[in-house]
Amino acid sequence: MHFHKKGRLPCKRNNYICFILPEFVNKRIVENGSDEQKRRAWQNLIATEQLRGRRNIVGGLYTMFPTSxxxxxxIFNAENEENLPGKLVRGEGATRKGGASVDxxxxxxxxxxxxFDKIFDRRSIDNKGMRLDSTVHYGENYNNAFWNGNQMVYGDGDGEMFNRFTISLDVIGHELAHGITQYEAALEYNGQSGALNxxxxxxxxxxxKQSVLKQNADKADWLIGAGLFKKKVNGAALRSMKEPGSAYDDPVIGKDPQPGHMKDYVDTxxxxxxxxxxxxxxxxxxxLTAIELGGKAWEKAGMIxxxxxxxxxxxxxxxxxxxxxxxxxAGNLFGKGSPEQKAVANGWAGVGLQIKSAKGKTRRRV
Ligand SMILES: [Zn+2]
Structure with a gap:
């Protein structure tokens, strides 16, 4: 009875709960089962993780089955509660059902x-084919969307000021990009590094959004969250990249507080x-960089x-x-002194940040 030394049952170690069906069985089903079997096995694995109070490990679990x-x-439905991920309502390739948020x-x-695949040759969030999980109908009248470290989560909005948070393609791109940042630069979510995040x-x-709409930089709206506000709100979107501070000005939600220049930097x-x-x-x-370069913003500025x-x-x-x-x-990709590198320097200069290495020092980092 080696295991029972110190009076602990093996199953109690590490706070694991002993299930009659081992986890690896479901994992095999996920790998090898029919679509319906896979779906049930997934729900099982997720339920298991939730019972273990290890919700956050679900993302880790998913990456154990990379789809390369x-x-x-x-897509999961939280059914207006706050449990994640919720009930699986649509898997890859399944027919449309479940309404606008799911679609x-x-x-x-x-x-x-x-x-990310076509433009940057990147396979999903972790570049290893990580599953893209989204939960919709999160909470009640919930006015937000977030990336929780493993998945995207979207509220329905209150229906009065806000529409559902799945409505803007750029918001969904924004949330997924948080996942990419987490796997790459891992910019700390505070102060300037957080603002960069x-x-x-x-x-x-x-x-x-621009690539889906096949827009040139000068034709894009450069708005984040267009369509999120209901008509009664005086605002076009949550943010304007073109004119920060101009996205909304409303008696209820106030005025867009974003500065567009270092001289207006907000210490808070x-x-x-x-x-x-x-x-x-x-x-x-x-x-500013993208506009100076013209054409499709993702090809040069976006790549940089x-x-x-x-x-x-x-x-x-x-x-x-x-x-x-x-x-x-920009120097490495397009050449030192190239129009691309100049546009980058001009872009930052336009918001009050001068490139130091542009004058004099040209030490090359490998
Ligand atoms: Zn964000």
């Missing part, structure tokens, strides 16, 4: 996957140190920003770091 080079979406979460996460999500979310402890506020500054730097996020930025990077590193990446 294939898009694999799962939008499915279609738009697919658009986002395709964008927000900004890269806005940049990539907007680019997903609220909003994790202004992550959704000061993100207007790097957002506008990207916009993405490679910087993937390879160069770190947890505590600042706005200055982002300026220097995008400038350096």
């Amino acid at each position: 080079d294939r898009l694999y979406r799962s 939008e979460a499915y279609d738009y996460s697919g658009n986002t996957y395709e964008f 927000e900004s890269f999500s806005d940049v990539l979310g907007s680019l997903v 402890t609220s909003d994790n140190g202004g992550v959704h506020i000061n993100s207007g500054i790097p957002n506008r730097a990207f916009y 920003w993405y490679v910087t996020l993937r390879d160069r930025l770190r947890e505590n990077s600042t706005f200055n770091d982002a300026a220097e590193l995008t400038n350096s990446v």
Whole structure:
């Protein structure tokens, strides 16, 4: 009775609950079963994880079944409660059912996957084919959407001020991009690094929308969350990358607080140190860069920003770091002194951040 030493049952160790059907059985079913069997096995695994109080490990579990080079979406319904992920209502390739939120979460996460796959040769959030999980109908009249470290979550909105949060393609792109940031630069969600985290999500979310609409930079709206507000709100969207601070001005929800220049930088402890506020500054730097370069924003400016996020930025990077590193990446990708590199320097200069390495020092980082 080796296991029972110290009076502990083996099953109680690590707070595991002993289930009659072992986890690996469901894992096999997921790998090998028919669609319906896979679906049930997934629900089982998820229920198990929830019972263990290890909700957060579900994402880790999913990555144990990478679909490698294939898009694999799962849409869950929280049925207006706050348990994640909720009930699986649509898996990859399943027929449309369950209403607008389910369809939008499915279609738009697919658009986002395709964008990263085609444009940046990236396979999903972790670049290893991680499943894209979304939960809709989260909470009651819930006015938000979030990435919880494993999946996307969308509220229905209150129906009075806000529509459902799946309504904007760029919002879904934004949430998924948080996942990518988590796997790459892992920018700490506070202060300037947090504002960069927000900004890269806005940049990539907007680019997903622009690519689906096949828009040139000068034709894009550069808005984040257009369509989220109901008619009674005086506002076009949550944020404007083109003119930060101009997205809304409403008696109930107030005025868009975003600055678009370092001289208006907001020092605050609220909003994790202004992550959704000061993100207007790097957002506008990207916009200015993309407009100077013209054409499709994802081809040059977007590539520079993405490679910087993937390879160069770190947890505590600042706005200055982002300026220097995008400038350096532009030099590597398009050549030193190239129009692309100049556009990047001009973009940051336009928001009050001068590239230091552009004058004099040209030490090349490998
Ligand atoms: Zn965000």
